[in-house]
Amino acid sequence: MITLFQFPPAFNVPNVSPFCLKLETFLRLSGLEYQVQHLSDPRKGPKGKLPFVKVDGQTLADTEVIIRELQDRYALDLDAGLDARGRGWAVSITRLCDEHLTPLLVYFRWLEEAGWRQVAPVLLRDVPGPVRPLVGVLIRRKIRGEMRGRGLDAHSRDELLTFARQDLDALDGMLGDLPYFGGAQPCSADAAAYGILANLILSTLETPLNHMAREYERLVAYSERMQQRVWT
Ligand SMILES: N[C@@H](CCC(=O)N[C@@H](CS)C(=O)NCC(=O)O)C(=O)O
Missing domain, CATH: 1.20.1050.10 (Glutathione S-transferase Yfyf (Class Pi); Chain A, domain 2)
Structure with missing residues (x-):
């Protein structure tokens, strides 16, 4: 199971952080199961920023790093249809x-x-x-x-x-x-x-x-x- 650590929703969007919203959108587009844990303090993240994830006991930070790792781990490619x-x-x-x-x-x-x-x-x-x-x-x-x-x-x-x-x-x-x-x-x-x-x-x-x-x-x-x- 993937746990996504991110800011709580605000201002009528699922996430006030473009990066948190990017990652959760990626998870949904990929059909991956995940649970969310809300944090308000980005210093709790391993790179001092949100979002980060825990997957199979491993902590990953930075949306680009997370997306690449999840695509490798679950053999996914949202860009498979692109040349x-x-x-x-x-x-x-x-x-x-x-x-x-x-x-x-x-x-x-x-x-x-x-x-x-x-x-x-x-x-x-x-x-x-x-x-x-x-x-x-x-x-x-x-x-x-x-x-x-x-x-x-x-x-x-x-x-x-x-x-x-x-x-x-x-x-x-x-x-x-x-x-x-x-x-x-x-x-x-x-x-x-x-x-x-x-x-x-x-x-x-x-x-x-x-x-x-x-x-x-x-x-x-x-x-x-x-x-x-x-x-x-
Ligand atoms: N390159 C990072 C950027 C993440 C990022 O900048 N997150 C912001 C929220 S939008 C943050 O946590 N900022 C807090 C800070 O820099 O102290 C990623 O792709 O995840």
């Missing part, structure tokens, strides 16, 4: 979602005041009241440091929004009129894409990035289609 070009697209879409669009989501949630005012009361609710302000300062400092490490903090707010627009244009263009990024059936990239797009489009959070993503009719329809297929 080499399709597999390349799947990796590229996943990297765009994980390594570029998600850090932009994090910026508008945690560092911009309007986002912070929405997420802090919900995501820090398990932190004892007296230390909550300090924990908030430390989390934001850490996120700022990570933005710096990625070179994103050098950009103006408008430049960050332009990057997000390019990412969303790219996703919209690659999806086109197909039902899934995998074509007629979802592939591995659909787990990553749904993880972030549900958090932008279906979430009740109101940030400039959420508003921007909701302008893309095909991505909205896609998020609803994935939700219907995987989550109902």
